Each structure stands twice: as C-alpha cells, then as structure tokens.
Amino acid sequence: MTIPTVPAGTSLADVGEFGLIDALVALFPQGEHVLVGPGDDAAVLRVRAGHVVVSTDLLVEGQHFRRDWASAEDVGHRAAAQNLSDINAMGGTAHSLTIGLGAPGDLPAQWALEFARGFADECALVGASVVGGDLTRANEVVIAVTAIGACTQAPVLRSGAEPGQVLAIAGRQGWSAGGLAVLGRGFRSPRVLVEAYRRPEPPYAAGPAAAAAGATAMIDVSDGLVADAGHLAADSGVAIDLRSDAFEVPEPLHAVAAATGSDPLALILGGGEDHSLLATFDPGSVPAGWTEVGSVGEGEGVTVDGAEYDGPTGWTHY
Amino acid sequence: MTIPTVPAGTSLADVGEFGLIDALVALFPQGEHVLVGPGDDAAVLRVRAGHVVVSTDLLVEGQHFRRDWASAEDVGHRAAAQNLSDINAMGGTAHSLTIGLGAPGDLPAQWALEFARGFADECALVGASVVGGDLTRANEVVIAVTAIGACTQAPVLRSGAEPGQVLAIAGRQGWSAGGLAVLGRGFRSPRVLVEAYRRPEPPYAAGPAAAAAGATAMIDVSDGLVADAGHLAADSGVAIDLRSDAFEVPEPLHAVAAATGSDPLALILGGGEDHSLLATFDPGSVPAGWTEVGSVGEGEGVTVDGAEYDGPTGWTHY
Numbered sequence: 292m293t294i295p296t297v298p299a300g301t302s303l304a305d306v307g308e309f310g311l312i313d314a315l316v317a318l319f320p321q322g323e324h325v326l327v328g329p330g331d332d333a334a335v336l337r338v339r340a341g342h343v344v345v346s347t348d349l350l351v352e353g354q355h356f357r358r359d360w361a362s363a364e365d366v367g368h369r370a371a372a373q374n375l376s377d378i379n380a381m382g383g384t385a386h387s388l389t390i391g392l393g394a395p396g397d398l399p400a401q402w403a404l405e406f407a408r409g410f411a412d413e414c415a416l417v418g419a420s421v422v423g424g425d426l427t428r429a430n431e432v433v434i435a436v437t438a439i440g441a442c443t444q445a446p447v448l449r450s451g452a453e454p455g456q457v458l459a460i461a462g463r464q465g466w467s468a469g470g471l472a473v474l475g476r477g478f479r480s481p482r483v484l485v486e487a488y489r490r491p492e493p494p495y496a497a498g499p500a501a502a503a504a505g506a507t508a509m510i511d512v513s514d515g516l517v518a519d520a521g522h523l524a525a526d527s528g529v530a531i532d533l534r535s536d537a538f539e540v541p542e543p544l545h546a547v548a549a550a551t552g553s554d555p556l557a558l559i560l561g562g563g564e565d566h567s568l569l570a571t572f573d574p575g576s577v578p579a580g581w582t583e584v585g586s587v588g589e590g591e592g593v594t595v596d597g598a599e600y601d602g603p604t605g606w607t608h609y
Numbered sequence: 610m611t612i613p614t615v616p617a618g619t620s621l622a623d624v625g626e627f628g629l630i631d632a633l634v635a636l637f638p639q640g641e642h643v644l645v646g647p648g649d650d651a652a653v654l655r656v657r658a659g660h661v662v663v664s665t666d667l668l669v670e671g672q673h674f675r676r677d678w679a680s681a682e683d684v685g686h687r688a689a690a691q692n693l694s695d696i697n698a699m700g701g702t703a704h705s706l707t708i709g710l711g712a713p714g715d716l717p718a719q720w721a722l723e724f725a726r727g728f729a730d731e732c733a734l735v736g737a738s739v740v741g742g743d744l745t746r747a748n749e750v751v752i753a754v755t756a757i758g759a760c761t762q763a764p765v766l767r768s769g770a771e772p773g774q775v776l777a778i779a780g781r782q783g784w785s786a787g788g789l790a791v792l793g794r795g796f797r798s799p800r801v802l803v804e805a806y807r808r809p810e811p812p813y814a815a816g817p818a819a820a821a822a823g824a825t826a827m828i829d830v831s832d833g834l835v836a837d838a839g840h841l842a843a844d845s846g847v848a849i850d851l852r853s854d855a856f857e858v859p860e861p862l863h864a865v866a867a868a869t870g871s872d873p874l875a876l877i878l879g880g881g882e883d884h885s886l887l888a889t890f891d892p893g894s895v896p897a898g899w900t901e902v903g904s905v906g907e908g909e910g911v912t913v914d915g916a917e918y919d920g921p922t923g924w925t926h927y
Contacts, residue, residue, distance in 0.1 A: 326660065327766060330844070332698035332829050333664035333756075335764045340658035342644065345740060346651035347755060349709035351747045380650035391667035391709075391753045422663060429669045435709045435753030437665060438651075446653045448645060511650050526648075 297400045304396035308426055311400055318407045319421035324386055334422035336387055336439075344385075344440045346377035352432040360474050363402040365489035367409025370434045373513065375417055376493040376566035378440035380511035382447040382502025384495070385419040385440035393429030406434075417495050444502050452508035452527035452571040458585035459577045461497035461568045463487065464516060464538070465555070468562025469547045476551065481543040493566035497580050501570045504578035509570040515563040517604040520585070520593045523569060530590035532597055533560070537584040554602070560595065561603035615718045622714035626744055629718055636725045637739040642704055652740035654705055654757075662703075662758045664695035670750040678792050681720040683807035685727025688752045691831065693735055694811040694884035696758035698829035700765040700820025702813070703737040703758035711747030724752075735813050762820050770826035770845035770889040776903035777895045779815035779886045781805060782834060782856070783873070786880025787865045794869065799861040811884035815898050819888045822896035827888040833881040835922040838903070838911045841887060848908035850915055851878070855902040872920070878913065879921035 297306060297314075306314075312329075321328040327335035350356060350373070356366050371388065378385040390410065392403065403426075411421060419438070452458075469481075470488025479485055493511075501509055510523045517533070524531045540555045548555035570581070577583050594600065615624060615632075624632075630647075639646040645653035668674060668691070674684050689706065696703040708728065710721065721744075729739060737756070770776075787799075788806025797803055811829075819827055828841045835851070842849045858873045866873040888899070895901050912918065 327764065331767050332695045332827075333662045333701070333758075333764075335699065335760075336661040336663065338656060338658065338661050340656065343654040343656050343661070343757075344651045345654065345705065345707060345755075345757065347707035347709050347741055347743050347753070349711050349743045349745050349747075349751070349753055351711050351745055351751075353748075354746050377650045381653065383651070387663065389663060389665035389755055391665050393667050393669050393751055423665055425665050425667045427667050427669055428672050429667075429751060430671075430749050431747065433667070433669075433711055433747060433751050433753075435665070435667055435751075435755075437663075437707055437753075437755035439661075439663065439757070440651075442653075446645065446651075449649050509650075 301400045302397045303394055303400055303403065306400045311403060312426055314404060315407045318404070318411050322386065322418065322420040325420050325422050329423050336422065338441065342442045342446055344378050344381045344383040344442055344446060345437065346374055347437040348373050350434040361489045363405035364409030367406040368413045368490040370436050371410045371413035372491050372493050372566055374436045374438035375413065375419065375495065376511045378438050379493060379495055379498035380509050380568055381442060382444065382498050382506065382509065383440040383442040384417055384499060385438040387420055387422045387439045388414060389437045390421060390424040391435035392424065392426050393433040395430060396428055398432065442502065443499065447502050447506045447509040447570065449508055449510050449523050449526040452523060452529050452587050454529055454587055454589045456507055456571045456587040457574050457577060457583050458531055458569060458571050458587060459581040459583045461581045462494035463492065463565045464512065464567045465544055465559035465562040465565070467491055467564040468558045469544050472547055472551055472558065481546050484543050484547060487565065491564060491566050494568060494580065497568050500578050500580060501568065504572065505576050506570040506572055509568060512565065512567045512569060513563050515561045515604050517560050517593050517600055520569055524591060524593055530588045530592055531585055532588060532594045533585040535596050537582065557602045560600065619718045620715045621712055621718055621721065624718045629721060630744055632722060633725045636722070636729050640704065640736065640738040643738050643740055647741050654740065656759065660760045660764055662696050662699045662701040662760055662764060663755065664692055665755040666691050668752040679807045681723035682727030685724040686731045686808040688754050689728045689731035690809050690811050690884055692754045692756035693731065693737065693813065694829045696756050697811060697813055697816035698827050698886055699760060700762065700816050700824065700827065701758040701760040702735055702817060703756040705738055705740045705757045706732060707755045708739060708742040709753035710742065711745050711751040713748060714746055716750065760820065761817065765820050765824045765827040765888065767826055767828050767841050767844040770841060770847050770905050772847055772905055772907045774825055774889045774905040775892050775895060775901050776849055776887060776889050776905060777899040777901045779899045780812035781810065781883045782830065782885045783862055783877035783880040783883070785809055785882040786876045787862050790865055790869055790876065799864055802861050802865060805883065809882060809884050812886060812898065815886050818896050818898060819886065822890065823894055824888040824890055827886060830883065830885045830887060831881045833879050833922050835878050835911050835918055838887055842909060842911055848906045848910055849903055850906060850912045851903040853914050855900065875920045878918065
C-alpha cells in the first residue's frame, strides 16, 4: 500500500479533520465481513453466531511510546500488535479494529498517515480490518484501539490452570525489554533488539493453536513475564514455578546484558511488550511452537527455580 | 448502585492501577450475553448471527468537557451517551461498551469512580454492559469509548435519502448549545439547558423505531444540525431544505437568546451534542416521536427555507 504524502511541514491543523480522515480511510482495506466501513455513524459487520472477543487499550505518548525512539509506522505496528495480541491470548483471531487518535494541531499530517499505514500492515498479518475511528485534538498524542475477534473453539481464560499442569511460552521474550534498555542508554544496537522494541512480533498463530491443543489457561505477556504469570496464577488460584534454565537466552540479550552490566535472565523474567503468550497444558499436551518453562502447583504466587524472585517483575502505570 | 468512596485527597497514584480497576469493575454489572467481563485479556460476548454495529469516540478534557463545568458523573453520562447514540443512529441498540481512561496521577480517585457510575447508569438506559477497559497515565484526562450493538433490521446508513422524501428529527435540539452558551458566559441558568449540556438525553428508542418505519437514511446530530444534515445530503447525493418554522423553540432557548442577544434558531440550527437524530422517510411514513422538519430534493447541500444559511453550522476539531 502506498502512503499518500502531504507537503513537508503540513500539520493536522493545516489539512483539517475531514481532509485527513479521507486520506486515512483510504489506507484501510475492508474485509468481506465489513458491510459498512468508516464514514457512517457506526461500522456494520456481518458475524457468525458464537463468541465475540473484545479488547481495548490506550497508548499515550511519553508513556507507551516516544516519537524520537520509534517511527510513526513502528508506533502503528505496536498499537495494533498490542490489541491483536489480547485477542490471540483468548485463542481467538481479531477481524475488526477501531482507532481513536488524539493529537495536537501541530502534529505533522505525515506522521498520522504513516502511523495508519503501520497499523494497517500489522492488522493485515491476521486479516483484520480497521472499520472505524475518531480523530480529535489533544495536547499529547493518544491512541485508543479496540479489537474485536472470533474464537473457533471455547475462549481460553486466565483462570483455568490446575496443579499438575505445565506452563509453556510461545514467542520471543525479553527482546523488547532489551531494546528499551539499549534506547534508554542512547544506543541504537543491537539493532535486532531495538527493532523488537519498535515492532513486536506476537506469535499470532500460537493462540488459536494452544486453544485447539486444549490449553487450560492463557495470558499475553505485556506487563512482564513474572508479573503476568502472577496474574494467571492469581486468577487460577494456583502457584507457578518458572525454570530459569528452560529459557534460551538469545545472543543479543547476552550482548546487552554485558554492555549494561545486567543479567540477561532479568530482561526475560521482567520484560513485557514482546506479546509472547503464556499458557498451561496437561503434561504431554504442549503443542508445536510452544516451549515448556514451568509447572503449576498448589498454593499461590510465582517462584523461579523454587525460590522467591527478587528482580524486577514488570511495571505499573501509577 | 452505590459508588465506593475513597478518603478525600486520594489520587489515582495513591490507590494504584490495580486497586482502582477492581473498584471500577464493581460498578459495571454484566448482562447475560457477557460470558467473560473485565479482567481477562479480552471480554467474551455471546452474540446472535447478524449485523454487529461498532462505533468509537475519543473525549479529551478541555476539548469535549471541562471538569469545572460538569461533574464526573455528568462526564460519564455524556461519554456513554455519545457512543450509544451512534449505534442508535444506525437503527440499532448497543449491548456492550469498552472504556479507555487516561488520566494524570493526581486525578482524584473519586472522580474516576463517579465518572464510572455515570457511565454505567447511562448504559443501563439501553441495557448495555461495560465489558472491558484500560487505565493508564496521561497528562490530561482522555476517555476512549467503543460501543458494540445489534440491529434487528437492516442498519440505516447516511446514504439512502432520495429526492421527494421528507426529513424528520427526533429528540431535543439546541438545548446543549444553549447550555454551553450559558456556561461560556459564566452563568448557571436556565438550569434545564445547563443540565442538557451536562447530560444529553438522546432519544434511544427513536433509532430502532425509525428503522422499523422504513427510514431511508439516518444520522446522529453531534457536530451541528446543519453540518450533520450536510453529511447526510453529501453521502446520499441529494439536497436538503430545512423549514425553520417547523422547529418548536422551547421557552428556555428564548430566554438564553434574549440574555445573550442571539437568535434562538441559530442555537437549534448550529447546535450539536443533544444527540438528536435526523432521518429521511417516504412522505406519510414518519413514525410517532419524530417531527417533519424538511424535505429532500435534487442537488446538493443544505438550505434553510430555500436559501443559503449563513449562521454557524457546527464545529471542526482542527
């Protein structure tokens, strides 16, 4: 898809709300299930009877992204990935998304167009359409996304893990945290980690595959691995023990850890935003693409190698 | 529903993200169609096959509301009403909403709770549930809402009006603009208009009734009556003429106009945010609860009494 271009220096205020909306909408191809796309009071979708899965997230400049650390396209990819991943974590696949964009009048119009392009490209990875949106003035850039999806089997909740089951992970873990650590020190390499921070690559096929394999509980790692394992443990009323030697430490994480004097395992256990998935299965049921990294027991909380973990476990917003 | 209270002076930062989320979720009763409500990676809804209607809006403090002009509960009512009305304007009824709330750490936690109470109470008017949300730090208060609904007959678009049909309106019109004019001058009366600005009362039954009566096009008046009639005319490829004597001018609008030296008709024709509905029908098909206020002809644009209208027609965001 080609991004329309506007003259350099053209701001949102210059191009105007309605002019920009037309240009943005042109970047969003509509799937066959979309009877009415953007432009009316509401979008109209044709859905089959069954489970509709819905998730929403708000991204705020300075809090969730920095325009000097990531391109507009990257921010678009991340904003979409974060929401597509929530649907993935239920064992579903998103088919429709909405975007609310709040931005100062002096935001370059080109930024909004490139953001939309990145967003649309990420949605295309799972065949989802951007069916509606809203554009308004705000003092900082805020991005509100809602994703709607479908499950072909029963959705997998956070609450179904039982003692005796095993915990497994799908997707990269610690890469985004490594990239953030690099950027935070003013570096741009290892490039693969910086790219992982800018554009996470959630394992979109792994959610439905886990559901099909009988996963008993599942969660998207977005706050941090230990923190999110803790949410799963709390909602299921179980204890989880992680086996640190089960995590393969990729070479670039060794490099970052060496350069920053930190422990690569801390990036893996504390890192979020790769949108990897954690799920529990009966022993022997872990499907291809998933790696067994722990076990479910009686009790509560998360331990690492049987002991309390005292490293950083994730983040809170307040 | 009782609003939980927190000690005076308690901020969002004091109470923490997860503590506040628990208190908020307790304010949102879940309908029978909600299989999984807030708290998992995504909500899960059971829907019948058919048309799913989706709309999203972003409200920004200072732009769409002022905390000194409206209570937190009022802002909650308005934020919900605005989105419920978009579903109404398709001839549908919302069943599920999500909320994203971005706010500074020093926002009183009580504000968020009262906002949620107002939001939930407005949703209850149509039987809709708040099924998910997100809470994050932002420099200003931003509220992102997505509404999901169903139509029992074919959705009514903006694009179906044809020459020879009539234009009708349902709901109050100009009241919110009157309230805003009052507040803008530092007054608090006529109280009924100020209340109309703070808590619009969209005609939720009128949308489905219009669809059932065979409405050919419909739109929610949110930008301004002439502006939104213009959107309907443009999307349908027709001209619309409004008959100024068809609008009953309520007494409080006369009072505001007299006090501010303005024309009450200007408040009606330029006002938005009452979330009245405009729809077109075949002559003789206008259902109860709707008032005929104009006609559809060949051509383009909106006229008032056959002439160009040179008053304020609505608002743009940039």
